[in-house]
Amino acid sequence: MTKQLVKVTVLSIGILLVQPLYANAEAIKAEYFLNDNKNAVAELVRDGKSCYLIQAIFSDGNLNSTVEYRRSKLNLLTRFTLLKHLQRKYKGASKFQLSGMQILELGKNEGAYYQVSQIPIANITPSLSKANTSNTLDANVVESSIVKEISESELKVKTNPSAIDAWKNLFNLYFTTGDLDKANSAMDRVMSLKFAQ
Numbered sequence: 713m714t715k716q717l718v719k720v721t722v723l724s725i726g727i728l729l730v731q732p733l734y735a736n737a738e739a740i741k742a743e744y745f746l747n748d749n750k751n752a753v754a755e756l757v758r759d760g761k762s763c764y765l766i767q768a769i770f771s772d773g774n775l776n777s778t779v780e781y782r783r784s785k786l787n788l789l790t791r792f793t794l795l796k797h798l799q800r801k802y803k804g805a806s807k808f809q810l811s812g813m814q815i816l817e818l819g820k821n822e823g824a825y826y827q828v829s830q831i832p833i834a835n836i837t838p839s840l841s842k843a844n845t846s847n848t849l850d851a852n853v854v855e856s857s858i859v860k861e862i863s864e865s866e867l868k869v870k871t872n873p874s875a876i877d878a879w880k881n882l883f884n885l886y887f888t889t890g891d892l893d894k895a896n897s898a899m900d901r902v903m904s905l906k907f908a909q
Contacts, residue, residue, distance in 0.1 A: 753797040755833070762833045764797070765816075766790050768888075771824045771880035783818070785861065786827040789888055792858045795849055798836065806851040807839040824880060858889060869901075876905045 754765045768789035772782060798808055813831040820826070839848060862885050868878040879901045886895035 753793055758830070763830050764794065764833060764836075766794050766829045766831075767826060768793065768829075769824050769826050769884050771877045771884065782825050783827075786818075786825060788854070788857055788861060789884070790827060790829050791849060791854050793888060794831075795851060795854050798849070799851065802838050805838040807841065808849040809837050809839045809841070810847050810849055811835045823877065824884075858885070861885060862889070874905060876902055879905065 752767050756763055756765055768786045770782060770785045770789060772785070795808070799805060802808075810831060812835045813829055815827060815829050817826070817828040841848065862882070865878055865882045865885060869875055869882060872878065879898050883895050883898035883902060886892070886898055
């Protein structure tokens, strides 16, 4: 069974083209995100409600990593991506209360794990509360976690410079956090390692 959605095309920063689209979550994932190979937030209408659709991509060369480990990394990227989007929308607010976020897709494509999550826009509000709960998106917590993840990934490529998946993960982390120079350098390493094989 398909659902009424909208197709969102980013023309430039802050300008969106909205068109009707009938698709399931798999088709949304392919249409919005996977061709771009990046983390992103899209706004759409699903079941009559305005929602955010958030994608995260995580590459990891450690085949022994558990599903829980990969899921935690994807959730971190999802929280960071959504946080930055909300901070722009709400003029730099640092905490938000969330409820009802769900994962639409969780899988693997071309060697990278991906997760597509959805949350109704009405379920997100800026928070003045000092208490941290599981439903609070706190900039200090999320940003310190992403810095730690980047440091760990940089250590991986320092100890194993030919770890292509670790370089891919660094590209996604740098791209997500807006460090485009480092993202370009990481992608250069990915391409040189790929063609050296």
